[in-house]
Amino acid sequence: MDLSDSQYLIEIPDLSRAPKLKQLILRRCTRLYKIPTSLGHLKQLIRLDLNGCKCLEILPHKISLEALEIFDFGGCSRLKKFPEIVGNMSRLSKLCLSETAIKDLPLSMEHLTGLIKLDLRECKNLSSLSNGCCCLKSLKILTLSSCSKLDTIPENLGNIEGLEELDLSGTAITGLPLSVVHLKNLKTLSLRGCLGLSSKSFNKLLSFPLKQRKRSPNPMGMLECSLQGLWSLTKLDLSYCNIRMIPDVIGSLSSLKKLNLKGNNFVCLPESIIQLSNLEDLYLGGCTQLQMLPKLPLNMYVIDARGCTSLETLSFSPEYDFGPNMNLVNCVKLIYNQGKRDLFSTFLRHRMIRIIKRGYNPNRLSYLTIPGSEIPNWFRHQNVGASVNLQVPSHLLLSSKFLGIALCAVYIFRQHHRIYTQELCLVKVNGYTYFGYPLSLSEEFGKIESYHLWLQYFPFTRCRWKEELDANEFTQIEVTFVTDGPGWEVTKCGAHLIFEQDIEDLNQTKPGSSSCTISPYYEDDDLGDSEKDAKIKESRDDEPPHPKWTEHPNLIENWIGNSCIQGQGDSDCE
Known part of the structure; x- marks a missing residue:
């Protein structure tokens, strides 16, 4: 029976005459305040769903629903007491x-022996968790986020041996029970916004001693006995906890893939983080005290360091096979201390070489966002505004040596807001849109008042449009940046077609050397805007063509821009 959204339903009749009722769905019946006692004895009821019944206050004192599989009272904001569980459920x-x-749950919760998911998020009056909940051997997901009065967790939490996800974000806890080390299957742990963990309390929180209960005089020693037991942990969220130091023991989380440390106050990360060989995503946004990043695991995919305004050093070297996607919005100190050229060339080299060696994953794009106001010289096709066109001899795109396209845009926020702005990078080939990539931009960690560069590489290795090209003709490629809201403006953009030779050139380039073939920034700070725009539009007829091109001189003469790739003999570095 489904009576959802019945706004005038105040109470339901005696259900004892409907013993075979299997589903009772009363979602968003906002005036319903009472459920009859007879509901508690419906032996064949499988689903009971009263989500969003904001006036519901009274439930049967006891329930014995042997067939029940789903029990949903989410959003029943006046419901203060949960029934006693009687018999087998x-x-x-x-x-x-x-x-x-x-405010609390009955001890009879232990009878829910098949329970897999328990959702108690935003129960603002919940001050404790029943010991009965910790006897649920089948429980895999326990959500207690935003239970702001919850300050302790039962000592027998470790009895939930099958627990895989534990969300304690936004609670008032200052520590975890000793038994947490027995959660060998725990994969996700969220402590986001647990401000009670700041400073010394953070060490206490992660200190899960294995044998003794009394506090160790050395909090770091306690900590070392803690995380080592969580071998299955793949996601750890410690964001916005006011943490001032990340301990070395974090390097013992060998299965960790995602580490969220946003909004904390530590100055550096421990060198032991390189031991996290499975780490893919590292979130550091808003860590305004962070000054240095040590060498990080090679397999990393994302480093989000937006708003790390004190960051000065990112440890990598040309021979260090490290090329994650990086969001370095407002990391001005890093750019001017580390060197724009090194950061840009290293990004290109490692990302593209990785794609060739390991294959292209369409769900994982390659990007870099850094402060900057000029398109790097390396991008051979540039234009003022939010679009750039390339007219390319089709036979080059059909070549097995053609790999993809690198794009770059200079953008600035004209209006400031914290919410995400959804942008779109469209790539059209002969008028047809073959690629549309969303770009999420925000000012979550402070206003973006300076110009920034967005760089991205799109492999063209699996494109059906190649079947439609005529090797004797030209192909028109148009790249356009569009936005769905105000405030974001692209002032300049550029594109560069990538061939195998480019990878070879990048692989041989040593950042900072005088012989490098990449010069990422114009340094014409003394030029006016009109002069800079004119410089972008300059033709490059004086530059020699790439050796490949000599095979088709008739096409070269007519191709606008004269070249799409940079040969080994070209150099824009001073």
Whole structure:
């Protein structure tokens, strides 16, 4: 029976005459305030869903629903008490009590032996978790986020041996029980916004001693006995905890893939982080005290350091096979201390070489965002505004040596807002849109008042449009940046077609050397805007063509821009 959104339903009749009822769905019946006692004895009821019944206050004192599988009271904000569990309710797999006014749960929760997911998020009055909940051997997901009065977790939490996800974000806890080291299957742990963990309390939180309960005089020693037991942990969220130091022991989380440290106050990361060989994503946005990053694991995919205004050093070297996507918005000190040329050339080299060696994953694009106001010289096609056109001999795009296209845009925020702005980079080939890549930009970690560069590489290795090209004709490629909201403006953009020779050139280039073939920035700070724009539009007829081109001189003469790739003999470095 589904009576969802019945705004005038105040109470439901006696259900004892409907013993075969299997589903009772009353979602968003906002005037419903009472459920009859007879509901607690419906032996064949499989689903009971009253999500969003904001006036619901009264439930049966006891329930014995043997067939029940889904029990959803989320958003019943006046519900203060959960019924006693009587008899066998082993089939119940999902219990949602989020956003209710419940203060505690009965010990009889232990009878829910088949429960897999327990959702108690935003239960603002919940001050403790029943020991009965910690007897649920089948429980895999426990959500307690934003339970702001919850300051302790039962000592027997470790009994939930199958627990895989534990969300304690936004709670008032200052530590975890000793038994947490027994959660050998725990994969996700979120402590986001647990301000009680700041400073010394953070060490106490992660200190899960294995044998003794009394506090160790050495919090770092306690910590070393902690995380080492969570071998299955793949996601750890410690964001916005006011943490001032990340301990070395974090390097023992051998399965960790995602580490979120946003909004904290530490100055550096421990060198042991390089031991996290499976780490892919590192989030550091808003860590305004962070000054240095040590060498990081080679397999990393994302480093998000937006708003790390004190960051000065990123440890990498030309021979260090390290090329993650990096968001370095407002990291002005890093750019001027580390060197624009090194950062740009290293990014290109490692990202493209990695794609060739390991294959292209369409779900994982390659990008770099850094402060800057000029398109690097390396991009052979440049234009003022939000679009750039390339007219390319089709036979070059059909060549097995053609790999993809690198794009670059200079952007600035004309209006400031914290919300995400969704932008789109469109790539059209002969008028047809073959690529559309979303770009998410925000001022979550402070205003973006300076110009920034966005760089991205798109492999063209699996494009059906190649079948439509005529080797004897030209192909028109148009790159356009569009936005769905105000405030974001692209002032200049550029493109560069990538061939195998470019990879060879990049692989041989040593950042900072006088013989490098990449000069990422114009340094014409004394030029006016009109002079700079004119410089961008200059033709490069004086530059020699790439050796490949001599095979088709008739096409070269007519191709606008004269060249799409840079040969080994070209050099824009001073």
